[in-house]
Amino acid sequence: xxxxxxxxxxxxxxYYCVKGNAVEIKKITVEIENNLSVGRLFDMDVLDENxxxxxxxxxxxxxxxxxxxxxxxxxxxxxxxxxVAELEQTTKELLLKEFQEQDSRRIxxxxxRSLLYEVxx
Numbered sequence: 001x002x003x004x005x006x007x008x009x010x011x012x013x014x015y016y017c018v019k020g021n022a023v024e025i026k027k028i029t030v031e032i033e034n035n036l037s038v039g040r041l042f043d044m045d046v047l048d049e050n051x052x053x054x055x056x057x058x059x060x061x062x063x064x065x066x067x068x069x070x071x072x073x074x075x076x077x078x079x080x081x082x083x084v085a086e087l088e089q090t091t092k093e094l095l096l097k098e099f100q101e102q103d104s105r106r107i108x109x110x111x112x113r114s115l116l117y118e119v120x121x
């Protein structure tokens with residue numbers, strides 16, 4: 001229904017106002033965070049119509065884990081366990097791996113297509 005996006009010093013931030021059940025929307029966002037290769041880089045909070053934050057535990061999910069060490073992410077963030085440089089490096093590696101995999105899939109697809117064209121010719 002509405003969206004606002006900002007590029008802040010702390011990163012990109014987007015707010016979306018959507019129609020639907022907050023718990024079901026939270027399930028979708030957790031699915032993205034847990035199952036997409038770069039989903040770990042997203043922190044998608046869901047608020048219900050009263051402004052109440054829907055927690056992962058409310059839908060039977062465990063809290064987010066740290067990208068670097070696997071401990072609860074909130075604890076590492078609160079105590080600043082890891083340096084910004086470490087987080088940036090891990091983020092770069094995760095993105096590089098994803099883009100390399102996408103490129104590999106695309107190259108394989110194009111190679112197969114060219115072989116089929118050759119056969120047809």
